[in-house]
Amino acid sequence: MMPLQDALYNWLTIKVVTDARSDDRAALETEEMFFSILNDDHGISNIQYEKNDGMYNVQYLHENERKQTRFPIELIEIMLTQIQAEPEKYVNYPENE
Known part of the structure; x- marks a missing residue:
């Protein structure tokens, strides 16, 4: 299992990309994958x-407890x-290609 800190880092890195490029299918699928890891593997x-x-600053619920972590912007x-x-x-690339 991927460590929680790594999963949060990976999810946030690609989430920033999908926020800037909402039409980027590959990025959206990757963000969904990392979100699933956070949800399914780490609750x-x-x-x-x-x-x-x-x-x-990232805040999330884990076992009904609010937690947070931080990452440098440049990272x-x-x-x-x-x-x-x-x-x-x-x-x-368009989906029909």
Whole structure:
């Protein structure tokens, strides 16, 4: 099983991408996969996050207890930054191709 901290990091990293690129099917499917890991393997629900003071603050429910963790913005946005720097490498293709 993937450690909780790793699953939260992976989910948030791709969630930031899907928020910026809502038409990116691959990113959406990846975000759903990591959310399933959080929910099914770790019992995490009601995930919320906000960005402030150079950090992403993530809050979630685990066994009916509110918990939180933090990640540096530059660590979470690395994938989005890479996609924006080289968009030709991250083309969205229509489903019917």
